[in-house]
Amino acid sequence: MSRLDGFISRMQSQREILNHVQENSMIAPDGVILEIGLGNGRTYDHIRERFPTNRIIVFDRAVGSHPASTPPEEDLILGDIKDTIQQFAGKNIALAHADIGTAYPEKDARTLTWLPQSVAAALALGGIAVSGLPLDNPELEPLPLPAGVEPGRYYFYRKR
Ligand code: SAM
Structure with a gap:
């Protein structure tokens, strides 16, 4: 599989899982969402379209998003996510989506020294994590992938 094919498969998997969360009402309409890695803002734009009533708090080192999908200042947290996410421990987050893998x-491996436990600490019991990197943590139970998602492309968990 070419790198282009792999990238497309990963993006399709990301979208399928996020859509599955919305279509199956897996989070409350007022639950807070963390978008971990704004990048260009394409996924942020998709999440806000799919979850219009939820607040979405977005993390990155700096704003690099298209102006059409740049979050409002009050929902943007800039800096190293390793540090900035710590303030969300115990905040009962409904959904955390992390797209910060690099290949x-x-x-x-350095990201995985802090990301799984930081996501687990931020989520409410029953909260959902969707990630491009595997989040191995005893509090995060892997969920069955929606149809069409190839195992190993994207990861899906519920906090127990
Ligand atoms: N899903 C995004 C989109 O639709 O454009 C793409 C996200 S991009 C692959 C990953 C982003 O995460 C980059 O903008 C990068 O700056 C950010 N990032 C990765 N690790 C980070 C860290 N430790 N602290 C802050 N930002 C980080």
Whole structure:
């Protein structure tokens, strides 16, 4: 599979899982969502379209998003997510989506020293995590993937 094919499969998996969460009403209409890694803002735009009543708090080092999908200032948290996400521990977050994998194993290994436990700490019991990197944590129970999502492309959990 070419890198282009792999990228498309990963993006389709991301969208399928986020749509599945919305279509199955897996989070409350007033639950807070964390979008971990704004990037260009394409996924942020999709999440706000799918979850119009939920507040979406967005993280990145700096704003690099298209103006059409840049979050309002009060919902943007800039800096190293390793540090900035810590303030959400115990905040009963409904859904956390993290797209901060790089495909560089050594960089992703560093991210995985803090991301799984930080997401688990932020989520409410029953809260949902959707991630491009595997979140191995005893509090995060892997959920069955929606039809059409290839295992290993994207990851889906509920906090127990
Ligand atoms: N889903 C996004 C979109 O639709 O455009 C793409 C996200 S992009 C793959 C990942 C983003 O996460 C980058 O903008 C990068 O700056 C940010 N990021 C990755 N690790 C980070 C960290 N530790 N702290 C802050 N930002 C980080």
